Amino acid sequence: MATNHPYKFCFGPWNISEGADPYGPTTRPPQTFDWKLEQLKKLGFDAMMFHDDDAVPDIDTKSAVQIRKEAKELKKKLDDAGLVAEMVAPRLWFSPMTIDGAYTSNDPKCRRYAIDRSRRSIDIAKILGTDILVLWLAREGTYLREAKKGRRSIVLMVEAFDQMLAHDKKIRLAIEPKPNEPMDHAYLPTIGHALAVAQLTRDPKRVGALIETAHCILAGLDPADEIAFAMSFGKLWSLHLNDQNGLKYDQDKPFGSTNLRGAFDQVRVLEQNKYGSRGEYVCFDVHPFRTTKPEHTLAHLDNSRRTFLRLVEKARSFDETAAKKLIAARDYQALDQMVIEHLLGK
Numbered sequence: 638m639a640t641n642h643p644y645k646f647c648f649g650p651w652n653i654s655e656g657a658d659p660y661g662p663t664t665r666p667p668q669t670f671d672w673k674l675e676q677l678k679k680l681g682f683d684a685m686m687f688h689d690d691d692a693v694p695d696i697d698t699k700s701a702v703q704i705r706k707e708a709k710e711l712k713k714k715l716d717d718a719g720l721v722a723e724m725v726a727p728r729l730w731f732s733p734m735t736i737d738g739a740y741t742s743n744d745p746k747c748r749r750y751a752i753d754r755s756r757r758s759i760d761i762a763k764i765l766g767t768d769i770l771v772l773w774l775a776r777e778g779t780y781l782r783e784a785k786k787g788r789r790s791i792v793l794m795v796e797a798f799d800q801m802l803a804h805d806k807k808i809r810l811a812i813e814p815k816p817n818e819p820m821d822h823a824y825l826p827t828i829g830h831a832l833a834v835a836q837l838t839r840d841p842k843r844v845g846a847l848i849e850t851a852h853c854i855l856a857g858l859d860p861a862d863e864i865a866f867a868m869s870f871g872k873l874w875s876l877h878l879n880d881q882n883g884l885k886y887d888q889d890k891p892f893g894s895t896n897l898r899g900a901f902d903q904v905r906v907l908e909q910n911k912y913g914s915r916g917e918y919v920c921f922d923v924h925p926f927r928t929t930k931p932e933h934t935l936a937h938l939d940n941s942r943r944t945f946l947r948l949v950e951k952a953r954s955f956d957e958t959a960a961k962k963l964i965a966a967r968d969y970q971a972l973d974q975m976v977i978e979h980l981l982g983k
């Protein structure tokens with residue numbers, strides 16, 4: 638294991654999931670939030686990430702006063718456990734008010750709901766001590782092009798972001814792009830889209846990105862290059878590492894599970910650009926396989942971190958001098974084999 642690594646690790650309560658899929662029910666019993674928090678600590682992780690209703694369950698039925706009270710109770714629980722909240726994300730895809738999208742819904746009442754709920758999420762984030770609001774824009778897209786106007790949708794999203802930025806002078810919005818699922822096509826499918834839209838807001842400095850490995854692969858892009866792109870702008874504020882086997886449903890496999898070399902490339906680019914040096918966390922947005930037994934329900938989290946740390950070692954022990962010589966000689970055949978043999982080890 639790498640020693641003195643600068644990385645801090647994180648997962649969310651939804652990452653200890655019960656195995657339900659569209660074709661079958663759960664395969665593992667549910668666990669309480671407190672149990673999950675205890676396991677996070679036992680596994681040696683540093684932070685938890687939250688949807689707004691992970692932090693305050695049934696949020697839509699609660700008053701602003703009640704939401705604040707419960708968020709404060711959670712903050713105390715985290716403080717007592719010596720843990721922190723990495724981010725809060727409004728869950729804008731579950732309510733009947735978000736069937737046609739949230740910020741881009743064709744119904745103004747639904748758009749209002751989405752913005753109000755986002756503001757409440759910002760209040761929760763503030764109480765939990767994080768300045769990051771993650772926006773996975775699940776339903777901001779269409780199943781059919783004719784249902785919404787693409788350009789108007791961008792205007793609506795920018796207006797919504799502006800209202801969030803105005804609500805709290807400190808909050809930073811980290812857009813988590815994903816090209817599809819649940820929608821046919823999403824309006825902000827890649828990091829390039831997210832960072833371009835940031836420029837249209839009232840405070841571009843406070844609009845950045847979160848990259849998820851699986852989402853890049855679903856967009857047909859290389860996660861390591863997407864990471865490098867976001868880091869070139871100083872805008873990679875969070876990270877969801879996992880893996881994905883081709884253009885399928887969003888699989889959220891353990892990090893490195895499908896493409897170990899791709900995982901190495903991601904870790905290498907994080908190392909080269911000192912991800913984490915400004916307090917950013919490495920989060921694993923991974924799920925147990927449906928076939929996982931209840932007693933193995935944490936293995937995907939521990940394994941993802943183990944793989945990450947092993948790959949940190951691999952990135953640090955990669956012979957950069959030899960690689961440079963091969964690059965200068967344009968001997969990419971040898972470079973390719975050098976990477977493979979380095980990963981295979983002795």
Ligand code: XUL
Binds near residue numbers: 849
């Ligand atoms: C969805 C996804 C979400 C976000 C948080 O694909 O990755 O879990 O990370 O809302």
Ligand code: MN
Binds near residue numbers: 813849877922
């Ligand atoms: Mn994610």
